[in-house]
Amino acid sequence: MPAGSHLAHARQPIAALPQRILLLENSRAYTSMLREAIEQRTQLPISVATTLAEARELLERESDWFLALTGLVLADGDRDAVIDFFVERRLPTIVVSGVYDDALRERALQQQIIDYVLKSTPDSIDYLAWLVQRLERNRRINALVVDDSLSARSYIASLLALQGYQVSHVADGQSALRMVEADPGIRLVIVDQEMPGMDGIELTRRLRHLRARDRMAVIGVSGSSDASLIPRFLKNGANDFLRKPFSREEFFCRVSQNIDQLELIGTLQDLATRDFLTGLPNRRSFLEQSEKVVAQGSGGDLTVAMIDIDHFKHINDSYGHEAGDRALRAMADILHAHTRREDHCGRFGGEEFCVLIHGLDAAASRAHLETLRQAVEALELDIDGRPLRMTISIGASRHSPQFDTLHKLLGEADRHLYLAKAGGRNQVRGLEAA
Ligand SMILES: Nc1nc2c(ncn2[C@@H]2O[C@H](COP(=O)(O)OP(=O)(O)OP(=O)(O)O)[C@@H](O)[C@H]2O)c(=O)[nH]1
Numbered sequence: 288m289p290a291g292s293h294l295a296h297a298r299q300p301i302a303a304l305p306q307r308i309l310l311l312e313n314s315r316a317y318t319s320m321l322r323e324a325i326e327q328r329t330q331l332p333i334s335v336a337t338t339l340a341e342a343r344e345l346l347e348r349e350s351d352w353f354l355a356l357t358g359l360v361l362a363d364g365d366r367d368a369v370i371d372f373f374v375e376r377r378l379p380t381i382v383v384s385g386v387y388d389d390a391l392r393e394r395a396l397q398q399q400i401i402d403y404v405l406k407s408t409p410d411s412i413d414y415l416a417w418l419v420q421r422l423e424r425n426r427r428i429n430a431l432v433v434d435d436s437l438s439a440r441s442y443i444a445s446l447l448a449l450q451g452y453q454v455s456h457v458a459d460g461q462s463a464l465r466m467v468e469a470d471p472g473i474r475l476v477i478v479d480q481e482m483p484g485m486d487g488i489e490l491t492r493r494l495r496h497l498r499a500r501d502r503m504a505v506i507g508v509s510g511s512s513d514a515s516l517i518p519r520f521l522k523n524g525a526n527d528f529l530r531k532p533f534s535r536e537e538f539f540c541r542v543s544q545n546i547d548q549l550e551l552i553g554t555l556q557d558l559a560t561r562d563f564l565t566g567l568p569n570r571r572s573f574l575e576q577s578e579k580v581v582a583q584g585s586g587g588d589l590t591v592a593m594i595d596i597d598h599f600k601h602i603n604d605s606y607g608h609e610a611g612d613r614a615l616r617a618m619a620d621i622l623h624a625h626t627r628r629e630d631h632c633g634r635f636g637g638e639e640f641c642v643l644i645h646g647l648d649a650a651a652s653r654a655h656l657e658t659l660r661q662a663v664e665a666l667e668l669d670i671d672g673r674p675l676r677m678t679i680s681i682g683a684s685r686h687s688p689q690f691d692t693l694h695k696l697l698g699e700a701d702r703h704l705y706l707a708k709a710g711g712r713n714q715v716r717g718l719e720a721a
Pocket residue numbers: 564595596597598599600601603607608609610611612615636637638708712
């Protein structure tokens with residue numbers, strides 16, 4: 288998501304989730320590098336301890352601990368004591384070790400230790416920072432496990448829960464389809480192949496009719512050695528496949544990689560469709576959405592309006608370009624707040640915005656745009672102690688046999704915008720007959 292898309296940020300729910308990260312490690316140099324890398328990727332508060340005693344005190348002082356990253360060589364505890372310390376407290380933990388120890392790794396990965404990472408690997412800091420960010424984001428992702436075997440699906444669900452996902456599990460394909468249909472928040476589905484009734488491949492095919500590959504990852508799972516299974520899963524819309532038995536680490540890597548990809552696609556889609564400064568849909572996105580509405584032929588109840596901030600050049604010249612940007616963002620916020628669910632708005636470019644109003648007659652559209660004009664007129668920004676006020680001119684057009692394409696509607700709205708400017712600005716033109 289672009290840094291400037293404050294609207295997109297504002298719409299995200301603020302979840303009351305545990306926030307704190309504990310770094311327990313005796314090497315100060317490593318800790319400070321790790322801390323810096325994590326801070327670049329997340330906003331979570333980080334506390335640092337070098338001994339178990341310090342860690343105990345910190346953990347007791349605060350309550351909302353999300354994650355611990357711990358070394359294994361401490362002045363007041365050996366490896367076993369460190370692992371026991373976190374296991375007893377049931378705190379999700381990542382072990383960062385200086386030496387590779389197979390037995391210890393086995394032991395650690397059976398508890399609620401999320402990962403065992405070798406400190407000496409050159410990219411360990413980057414990997415750990417990525418992992419913390421991944422775990423943090425997972426907490427806002429709904430996952431679904433579909434398997435007729437209770438023990439198998441409970442096991443997979445527990446692995447996903449360890450990685451922070453909000454997990455549900457069901458025993459059959461029909462229940463899975465119902466859940467995905469009802470919950471748009473489900474972004475990951477793990478599907479077992481061997482199920483009575485509907486098998487995993489058929490379920491995957493049907494899931495794809497409900498949600499596209501770039502919005503939900505489906506991962507097929509099977510213990511069968513049938514070589515045709517993987518291509519069949521993939522051809523029917525699965526993003527990936529895991530053969531049972533799989534290790535916890537393999538499972539984690541596959542799932543994370545698929546979720547990373549979904550997020551990347553989401554970011555790219557956002558970059559392509561949002562205006563960077565205001566977070567509103569950009570011109571192309573507005574045109575695409577509006578074309579669809581006009582093509583559906585909504586009868587006469589369609590209004591297009593072009594909105595232009597008056598004397599914006601003067602705002603820039605007398606308050607500075609940055610104040611101009613603030614004014615554009617404030618304008619976008621007001622427009623967004625005045626855009627109903629069934630409407631579309633966008634930044635057309637510069638100080639020009641547009642809105643498509645769907646389902647209001649001419650009089651109601653005019654009243655709606657008049658409210659928008661008044662809301663902008665009433666706004667006062669504080670620019671370093673100086674008040675900044677602005678007005679907008681609006682030119683509108685109505686869908687009719689004469690103006691039956693988006694292109695014609697925009698042309699007519701633009702003509703009325705010109706008349707609004709020529710008529711003294713700060714007014715709505717084009718719906719006078721209403
Ligand atoms: N701060 C800022 N200014 C911008 C941006 N995009 C365009 N502008 C400025 O917007 C101004 C538009 O000015 P004009 O098209 O001359 O129109 P106006 O001053 O608004 O006057 P009227 O439309 O006739 O009321 C120009 O000075 C552009 O530099 C932007 O993203 N940020």
